[in-house]
Amino acid sequence: MIIELHLLQSFPVSNLNRDDVGQPKTATFGGHTRGRISSQCLKRSARLLFNEHGLDTTETGVRTKRLLTNAAELLVAQGRDADEAARVVEVGLEVLGFGVNPATGLTQYLWFVGRQAIDLLAEFCNQQWDRLSAAATDKQKAKEKTTKDGAKEPKPVKIKPSKDDLDAARRILDATRVADVALFGRMIADNKDFNVDAASQVAHAISTHAVVNEFDYYTAVDDLKPDGESGADMIGTVDFNSACYYRYANLDLTTLTSNLGGDSDLAARAAQAWLSAFIHAVPSGKQNSMAARTMPDTLLGVVREHGAWNLANAFLAPVTEPDLMAASTDRLMRHFTQLRGFYGTTAIRDVAAASVTGQLPASDAGEVVPTLDAFTSRVLTAAQA
Template sequence: MTTSCLELHILQTYPSSRLNRGEDGSAKSIYFGGSPRLRISSQAQKRAERHHPHLRFGTPQGVRTKQPQDVILQVLTETNADLVKLEQTPHVIRTALSALYGEYDDKNRLKTPVFLGDDELHRIAALLAVHLGRVTSIQDDRERTAAALLLLRDLRSGTASPDLALYGRFVASQDGWDIEAATSYTHAISTHRANNVTDFFTAVDDLTGDSLHLGQMDISAPTMYRTAVLDISQLQRNLPGGDVQTVIRMWATRAVSSTPNGGRHGTFASTQPEYVLLVVRRGGQPLTYAPAFEQAVYRDQHRSIAQVSAERLEDYARRLPLLYGQNGQVSAQRVTLLTLPVPEHDSIETASSLTAALDVALKELQRE
């Protein structure tokens, strides 16, 4: 089967912010092309997408947790509250779950967090509800533990949760429970040299006017480039029978519109991208165009950093196929707030909106 993918190449400018910090509280960074750049990790971007306040997939949803037993107990309480009240029930549930997701620590938490879909949690609860009473009634501790470990042997991996199908799952301690992610992300990098500054701040006593606290933090105002790729074939495998078209549209909208919310109360920085390039490939290798910015971008008298970055990106995207062929590319569309120079015979089309660009991309993907 031919693999199809949708690539999103995004340029976005943020005001003064600290969207993603490292352990020392400073903005994440990296050297690229010999110059320091600001960075936003792919993990921060994906979490912003999963928890977007206005763009939800609905149910079933995924949840990442070290305490799945709490959700299981809540579900079971709705069907058999008396069973949940038994002294042995919580321990039996944890033992059963450990057979799937690994060991628990002394705080009754999984040693490694697990990403579960609502549907999977309800399937677990349904299996437990059938046999839990029998297992909890076993008096011998060893026999009860052995029986608990067998409770979920008939459970099969898989999900109907779109976000779990998109972002995948890796269970380090157990075999057979991984879900291959349908998405791939770069870490966002600034197209220009890092522009961190140190912001000193203080809290003031409202009654006396005295300074109560003095602190500092690094802030920046970058233009960032990032790539997000959706493997359509993998998504179809992860969601057999699901509404894949709706999931693709919602994923792309969230990937474009989501902003990591680090320091959001003091440095609100939610913006929309100035530029998005949507590329559909069929049978080719997905690509990032990050090498377009190996040489740091500088603004000039008439063009902003975002403008220069977009022109640099498009020049790179046009020249690459001349050297290596189309690499499966069947369409490329820009959605932009910028006014860009366009060659007479351009391989990149201009879409009037993100919705219109997705309409075209989905039609291309349906031709497979």
């Protein structure tokens, strides 16, 4: 079963997701420049809300390069020497097949792991302490000899894990109880055994209308400046736009349940957290200076047995009417109705539509719900029936 979530959300002056030069991200769609919020930004914004919407912290993960430092801190708390613990964990990661930058102590990849991974890594290092400590000592001596001889330090050699070490790595990276890894997937180029196929697909949000980025010229004045002096003490510009965005995401419940080791209860709670978190997710970019804290106005949920319809083509021609939300809602609902009429509805299990303003043209009255609670309840009930 697949859940599709379609949202229309208008933001005032904002720079929610900026590019490498600080401007709000954009995309050309239908021959016109649109405002854009990347799928990565939306996923992170939603993922950070999962624990507020029904998932325990033990059921969600972290993205980090700092496995070494965190595991070493655990070992120190257990009585190990700090310097030796760091060297042992570094070697431990290497024998498990994980590259480490010796200069920074950071892993080669930004790992997406369960929170228990740090505890399990520290436990592995404790169990293998003598072997890893001896290897760390040999490594340190070789490094000191290289430095003494004035030779260039060799690049770290990637170690192929033994069967036992590979089994330990699987335990450390096990994600069958980690809901957000199950939802958004994980890709590790060096070892496909640790990859997880994402159960959720998330589109880049695009504005339903053409957008031109603007900029705010600001000044600041020194509060302690003498009265006789005038002029600004700091000037600058901040880029922004304001736009009504179409947001789309879907969730394959079969894949989610499989990723979670067949645990249907955890999959159901993860689906509920996914749905609620995506509705409430707002990117954090420039919020302290712009406070663009708005909620979606139009919500459309579709539960289907197979297939998926991104409704972005409803806005291939940009909306130009003064009431952007009303016109965008009309476009969205009419496009969905047209697709249903042309392709049929045999795969669709149920539809729920809701609007803060109550404007839902071209929608079936039996599919309209009055509140957010009614919307999420109807979607989840249909998906889990």
